[in-house]
Amino acid sequence: MSRVEPKVTRRTLLTIAASASAIGVFPKAFAATGTESGLRPFKFTASKDQLADLNRRVAATRWPDEENVTDDGQGVRLDTIKKLANHWKTHDWRKVEDRINSLPQFLTEIDGLDIHFIHVRSKHDNALPIIITHGWPGSVIEQMKIIKPLTDPTAFGGTEADAFHVVIPSLPGYGFSAKPRDAKWTPPRIAKAWAVLMQRLDYAKYVAQGGDWGNAVTELMAVQEPAGLLGIHTNMAATVPAEITKALAAGTPPSTLTADEKRAYDQLDDFNKNGLGYAIEMNNRPQTLYGIVDSPIGLAAWMLDHDIRSYRMIARSFDGEHEGLTPDDVLDNITLYWLTNTAISSARLYWANAHFPSGGFFDPRGIKIPVAVSAFPDEIYQAPQSWAEKAYPKLIHYNRLPKGGHFAAWEQPELFTSELRAAFKPLRDQI
Template structure:
């Protein structure tokens, strides 16, 4: 049962094939001709003002529960945090600012395997730039990666060198953001990985790398398992490296003997997460359709998203308590508002259900990747990967680095550090091009 919960824990998407459009039969031969719609259409966001006004009114008319009976977060997101968030959301927050920022980047839609895929695509001026497809997780979105687009595509303006340049592709997972919502079952991380491979092929890239954390890691690792010749390597900031004996020990709640300091820390983090932090993942993997409230109440959606992991929730609570952190109030509400305005609370939750169907492997179980893998370890992630585990999980480990600051939303919270990690992680791959 524990492994089932681990599987279904945070994060992915799967195969996206190609859409076949049935054309007219010829009356004489009565043969069926098919063609593949690979068109890529420009996309621009323009949320109706009525939706924004409705959001504010719903926030104002929130029916509040009683205050928690503890002085910490052990009962969930505190009433004080949520009231502070709601007040700012209803009276000071301006969606149009982030909408304008999103629209300042080239955005597109293409249909893959019957689902419209939204993505940001920014090409570097450097013709030798390394293409990278970066995938968000839950409760994230393409907003997580906005701060790293310019430093990656135009490194000379941000302390880098011309040879550090990337072409950046950031897709929205199906059921999330401005991508379409699957109308059929089967959209798991493997299927999304296939879709991403198809997307990169449509964009004309015959050599590229992939990056992801959370579901983004599951998708990137599945791309690596499929190992298309064009995929040169992947980078993860939420690696799947937990050895089998550690998973067994976690199920018993007793750490094995002989762990080094990093392994003990990782064990304690995982033990906490599986015992006290998996509530959201359990519900979404088992009964996502039950979560009507997160598509009906903005504050309900916000609380559900804030309670993703303990360290992120505490950071956000500090932000709404007036402290300065790597994220701002607007950052946090940009992402929550995106989910609300696209009505993707429940549709995004279904990914957990899809990933749990027929799988017994844990989310953090090694997948047996053979291609080059780079790992960045941020201390406040759900668990900080020990190098010893990474070396076992990834026999072709080309880069490993422990950071002093940062958590689950690393690119969003620490864009400078994250950008440096991307440049360093793929240096050896660039040398081979």
Template sequence: MPAKSIMPNRREVIATTVALGAVSVLPSALKTAAADTSIRKFSPNFPQHQLHDLRNRVRATRWPDKETVAGDTQGVQLATIQKLAAYWASDYDWSPMQARLDSLPHFITGIDGLDIHFIHVRSKHKDALPLIVTHGWPGSIIEQLKIIEPLTDPTAHGGSASDAFHLVIPSLPGYGFSGKPTAPGWTPTRIARAWAELMQGLGYTKYVAQGGDWGNAVTETMALQQPPGLLGIHTNMAATVPAEISKALAAGTPPPASLTPDERRAWNQLDDFYKNGLGYAIEMNNRPQTLYGIADSPVGLAAWMLDHDIRSYEMIARVFDGQTEGLTRDDILDNVTLYWLTNTAISSARLYWDNAHFPAGGFFDPRGIQIPVAVSAFPDEIYQAPQSWAEKAYPKLIHYNRLPKGGHFAAWEQPATFSAELRASFKTLRESI
């Protein structure tokens, strides 16, 4: 079904809503299917009893036996999750994140029958470039909070006025504060159309898009759809794996002898992920509704989210061992707590089921994008895309950089580097406007 058109007076609705001061809406009060296409101001508040219940549930966790191996090959280790739980139950405080969320302009609008939440921060610099940034799983809008100031106010963060962006940061359907679909079909293809409609409705006639994880699938699909005004995209989890490489990995054959060192490293990373890191995706692809345990147990939810990819897990384990990394203990628990408070463990998982049942190609398969693309390749991503593969996948590659540090949650882990990458990536597109 094609998306409904957005009312042409949306910008006036924003101005009026902000001026009048809209009434706060609790996340639990959001409609799952909305026909109201106006833009409404939104305050993401939670009752205190939900936070007390969360802490009590963490304290009441029934623990399994310790893993029977020395390493993490059986999954999230008992010592790691118990350290997380002890901090969550006794020392963690949601209120700083609540204050951070309160400081930002949130909105809700109906697109294609569903309430879509988004943060919309306009730069003070008049020539700022509009940018829509999309998170993935097990991420959320919390992934992007650290890049808001550097991108919208670059002069205060080592940049110039010509580096400024207007930022739009939506929550995926079924995630965070967006509505939860009540019927299947909210695939990256449908979300991409919704995002284009959102940008059009906000009055942005020329803009760029960015994403990683599911955000990359949505962003690359937007590039394929070529909606009016989309100038180019940036990805930190590029889909560049050549068909012959995918086939060889699937068949379990040895890597081709012709691979360069960068390509061989990417092969090794992908081979490890396909063999050892896809358990969560297989379950969510096939049986997301079965995951009642992660909707009922906060610790179960945290463990499920921590086990996304091995390098992210290893980093998080080090954090709870007291080491300093790109993320803090509070960062990690802010994100898990948001999933818990919004009760989106299963609604977010259904994106995997939808994508598997309405397929549009493999996750890392080149899509044939014909508009400008920028790639930031972080070393601890699921795989660090080689420049040779990126050049073949994106005929209009305008930026490629192989970064020395950072992983799957790049904007969250390395916000200064990530912000610098976006400034460099879209510089030539700014000049062409």
């Protein structure tokens, strides 16, 4: 499937990054320098006109009337989105750019598509390579808080034995990766591309991690069992038994559920009834969403309304209650989508998956390699250990966390870092 290119040694990769940075060859926007290796150093700089246009559009928003209920049952509340719009006036995108551009970033063509990725190597030679995949409505910004703790563990309460070399790609059509013109860029195809990427980076053995779409891609990597993949970690596990899926469709929970299983059932039932509006539209008619490409506030509201617990946490942040994400965190990510014009190109992944399906989102996939699960309480559903043990015969780690939700690495980076250290400890002797 993938075009074969010469391997890039670790030394070559580091030399490319260092020399490019030293001579200032990084151009603006999506252009990037070429190298014989097939990896192109990359940086992004939004133009002044782009930022001025964003501010103008936010200021010119045509507001609807207020919801006629007293809760969030009709969607993102007017008061919340107006607070977000007001905060956008003071949001500093240049600071976000500086953080992103301080990291080694590259483009590389895989299967005819330019893939963007962050690649940060640890100073510790025995570090474990890991590829981490974001989801929707996320981006590489989701994982930026965990890069330093993973690559430099001795500065963040760990030891050299906890070190990782970190690779974080942007999904096709998301962020700085190219937008597929081929409609068949599905999770299985992305999984194969990620294996090519790790091979191209000269990582003979590695692990993978993901949540949301990142979980689908990561679990499908595990199903495909590419050479070198030792095991995976998920923070949004696909463990729902077939009988539970049938019960959800019938609307009658089994009477034999344990307390943890009943809680997971109720979470799934609520999401099926109240949380799938965005997914249904993107599954079926993503190109119709012109409004979220034309209006920053329309885009922001669409992205906030992913799942009710995440939305409520974000809404509280705009009321001054910072318990996970801050208003700046939220706008960092939304602004990235806006500036890269990826609202619809990212939505097409839902369409591709619906029209070229690879199994239900939460259905067990028959993974045979080692799997680690971190079950966060405010995820779409908190996977019970009993379901995880059935779904993953080689379950090497399971933990129910006290706090955290859908954007676990972004919301709770310390907990997430600890989970990855513990999850992959059993596999380190294989590198």
